[in-house]
Amino acid sequence: xxxxxxxxxxxxxxxxxxxxxxxxxxxxxxxxxxxxxxxxxxxxxxxxxxxxxxxxxxxxxxxxxxxxxxxxxxxxxxxxxxxxxxxxxxxxxxxxxxxxxxxxxxxxxxxxxxxxxxxxxxxxxxxxxxxxxxxxxxxxxxxxxxxxxxxxxxxxxxxxxxxxxxxxxxxxxxxxxxxxxxxxxxxxxxxxxxxxxxxxxxxxxxxxxxx
Amino acid sequence: xxxxxxxxxxxxxxxxxxxxxxxxxxxxxxxxxxxxxxxxxxxxxxxxxxxxxxxxxxxxxxxxxxxxxxxxxxxxxxxxxxxxxxxxxxxxxxxxxxxxxxxxxxxxxxxxxxxxxxxxxxxxxxxxxxxxxxxxxxxxxxxxxxxxxxxxxxxxxxxxxxxxxxxxxxxxxxxxxxxxxxxxxxxxxxxxxxxxxxxxxxxx
Numbered sequence: 001x002x003x004x005x006x007x008x009x010x011x012x013x014x015x016x017x018x019x020x021x022x023x024x025x026x027x028x029x030x031x032x033x034x035x036x037x038x039x040x041x042x043x044x045x046x047x048x049x050x051x052x053x054x055x056x057x058x059x060x061x062x063x064x065x066x067x068x069x070x071x072x073x074x075x076x077x078x079x080x081x082x083x084x085x086x087x088x089x090x091x092x093x094x095x096x097x098x099x100x101x102x103x104x105x106x107x108x109x110x111x112x113x114x115x116x117x118x119x120x121x122x123x124x125x126x127x128x129x130x131x132x133x134x135x136x137x138x139x140x141x142x143x144x145x146x147x148x149x150x151x152x153x154x155x156x157x158x159x160x161x162x163x164x165x166x167x168x169x170x171x172x173x174x175x176x177x178x179x180x181x182x183x184x185x186x187x188x189x190x191x192x193x194x195x196x197x198x199x200x201x202x203x204x205x206x207x208x209x210x211x
Numbered sequence: 212x213x214x215x216x217x218x219x220x221x222x223x224x225x226x227x228x229x230x231x232x233x234x235x236x237x238x239x240x241x242x243x244x245x246x247x248x249x250x251x252x253x254x255x256x257x258x259x260x261x262x263x264x265x266x267x268x269x270x271x272x273x274x275x276x277x278x279x280x281x282x283x284x285x286x287x288x289x290x291x292x293x294x295x296x297x298x299x300x301x302x303x304x305x306x307x308x309x310x311x312x313x314x315x316x317x318x319x320x321x322x323x324x325x326x327x328x329x330x331x332x333x334x335x336x337x338x339x340x341x342x343x344x345x346x347x348x349x350x351x352x353x354x355x356x357x358x359x360x361x362x363x364x365x366x367x368x369x370x371x372x373x374x375x376x377x378x379x380x381x382x383x384x385x386x387x388x389x390x391x392x393x394x395x396x397x398x399x400x401x402x403x404x405x406x407x408x409x410x411x412x413x414x415x
Contacts, residue, residue: 007215014219021226033244039333040302046329047299094252097245126325127251130332131244166323171353173288177385 033097036136045133053116053141055150055164062086070108074119074128075147083151085118093119093128105137118143118150122166240338247336256331257346258318259414260355261373264380267291275315276345279330280322290320290352291384298330310339320345320352351415356380 037045045051053069061068062085071088073080080090091101108115115137119125122144129142143150145164156163242250250256266274267290276293278285285295296306310317319327319342327344335342345352354360359377362370 011215011219014223018222018226021230035241035244035336039336042333042336043299043302046333094248097248123324123328126328127332128248130329131248131251134336135244166350167321167325167348169284169322170350171357173349173353173357176353176357177288 033102033135035134037134042130042134045138046130051129051133051141052122052144054162055143055145055153056156056162058085058116058118058143059150059153069114069116071116071118073147074117074125079120079147084147085150088118093124096128096132105132105135105140109137109139113139115140116143117141119146121146121148122164242336242338247332250335251332256335256342256344257324258316258343259346260352261376261380261414263290263318263345263352264356264377264384268380268383273314273316275309275312275317277309277317277319277330278321279319279326284322288349290349293320298326301330301333310334316341316343318343318345321348322350323348347415354415356384 058069058071062071067087071085073084073088073090074093074096075084075090076092077090080088084090089104091104095101096105105115117125117129117132117140119128122142123146125142125146129140132140144166145162149156149164161168263274274292276290278289278293278295279298279301280295281297282295285293285297289295294309296309300306317339319330321327321330324344324346327348331342331344347355355377359374359381362374
């Protein structure tokens with residue numbers, strides 16, 4: 001009799017154990033949102049042309065009523081309402097990974113359409129744009145200049161360097177920083193010091209305190 | 212009863228074997244897209260040119276500047292103490308070794324902050340910490356530190372204090388001597404205004 005009872009309780013315990021494991025396996029699925037390209041692939045994508053689009057080109061297609069682009073405004077709804085690119089859709093930057101937004105990107109992921117993302121400035125748009133790019137959406141561009149430039153696009157002087165090409169050095173930094181007297185900047189200019197990569201011993205196991 | 216034992220035992224063994232073959236997450240440190248986006252939107256990664264100037268002048272040893280522009284641009288000029296790692300080379304082994312240093316703040320910069328932000332995003336995804344971006348980049352550095360603008364007479368006291376600080380920094384970084392035109396002293400009009408509660412943020 002004792003033998004049978006022991007077996008019964010063991011069986012029950014084991015079954016519960018199995019059930020817990022199965023439930024655990026079923027509920028920890030793969031995360032919903034996953035990167036589709038590796039960091040190295042992201043770097044390579046960043047080096048390719050076509051990631052950005054000028055506000056001038058966007059303005060042209062808007063004026064011509066050409067629906068070439070699906071324009072997405074990443075700003076808050078409050079700012080969107082105050083003024084936005086005609087025909088643009090408002091998806092605030094902090095909501096681009098919500099299910100609704102992802103469904104939208106998924107739906108428009110065909111290679112025919114091009115999504116243009118913009119924010120108040122290109123700085124603000126570049127992060128969300130790169131996150132989406134790493135999720136595998138490669139038909140997206142970010143607009144240079146942002147709303148700040150677009151809103152005044154008609155008054156842009158074409159003879160000057162476009163105000164939206166911001167990653168161009170606007171000054172001769174070396175000349176401005178040229179050491180004239182004693183307490184000047186003795187920093188790196190031409191003639192690099194060799195980069196000393198600190199070689200560190202690989203830290204072994206962290207020392208646990210105690211006896 | 213033996214049969215039950217055997218069945219149970221084999222089920223458990225099979226489960227155990229199954230667990231072994233479950234894909235282990237290869238990159239436990241990797242930051243999820245949601246977390247990355249949330250950090251991007253918080254904008255906590257930014258350092259202003261004024262803050263950076265102060266730290267360089269004070270000789271803060273924890274600053275590690277990383278210039279992510281092309282080699283040709285970096286050869287023309289780099290900020291004091293900066294290392295050039297072009298964005299394209301950012302994930303090479305020798306580049307990533309830079310981040311092994313303890314107690315450092317890694318501040319990416321470029322001509323503006325678009326490139327620096329991209330560098331930040333890619334390295335942050337790997338789970339690296341203490342990563343920052345110089346807001347406005349070198350163009351902003353030139354406009355605030357190298358060539359500070361005199362505030363209009365109607366601006367607040369804070370603006371003047373900031374200008375004084377920038378003048379000092381400008382001297383440090385250019386070695387220019389301060390020309391005081393005695394005929395035109397800085398006129399500060401004392402207006403009675405409500406004191407500004409927010410500290411003036413340096414920036415472009």
